[in-house]
Amino acid sequence: MNRSESRATRILRGLKIAAVLASVVLAAISCRGTIDMTPPVVVDTTPKSGEMNADPALKEIRVTFDKDMMTEEMWSWVQESPDTFPATTGDAHYADKRTCVLPVALEPGKSYVVWINSERFDSFRSAGGIAATPYKIEFRTRK
Numbered sequence: 270m271n272r273s274e275s276r277a278t279r280i281l282r283g284l285k286i287a288a289v290l291a292s293v294v295l296a297a298i299s300c301r302g303t304i305d306m307t308p309p310v311v312v313d314t315t316p317k318s319g320e321m322n323a324d325p326a327l328k329e330i331r332v333t334f335d336k337d338m339m340t341e342e343m344w345s346w347v348q349e350s351p352d353t354f355p356a357t358t359g360d361a362h363y364a365d366k367r368t369c370v371l372p373v374a375l376e377p378g379k380s381y382v383v384w385i386n387s388e389r390f391d392s393f394r395s396a397g398g399i400a401a402t403p404y405k406i407e408f409r410t411r412k
Contacts, residue, residue: 282342286392305336306399307399308395308399308400308401309334309336309338309393309394309401311332311333311334311335311385311402311404312334313331313333314333314406315327316330316406316408318404318405319407320409322409322410323409325378325379325411327375328358328372328373328374330355330371330373330383331364331369331371332368332369332385332393332406333367334395336396337395338366338369338394338395338396338401339395339396340366340369343392344369344393345385345387345391345392345393346361346371346384347384347385347389348382349383349384350382353381353382354382355371355373355374355383357371357372357373358372358373366396369393371383375410378409379409379410380409381409383405384403384406385404385406386401386404388403
């Protein structure tokens, strides 16, 4: 893929996201407040945040929210540091309307930090277009 194709792909993705968000805003205006306007929050992760003995053979990180999410390539798996972000082995995807999966390759005896959204990156959004509250997943794999 050349640079112009990559840039064109990013522009089209941005336009698609803008169109989705515009339709959500219009729907919210027409419904006059019937859309839940509270931000989604993380209710479960695999591995659990704070886990000190995670299985290094684990092939994916999962995050589950308390409400249905926009599932069309809408996520922000954010790295705090390249040294603590896991190597990915495929594209992120939604397993269902509330659970997003990041395929990974973990190493034994290593600490990992993954943010779900951040101040700058907030593409994890509810079906109503509200950005999820940032959430930090920290864990260590066993040796």
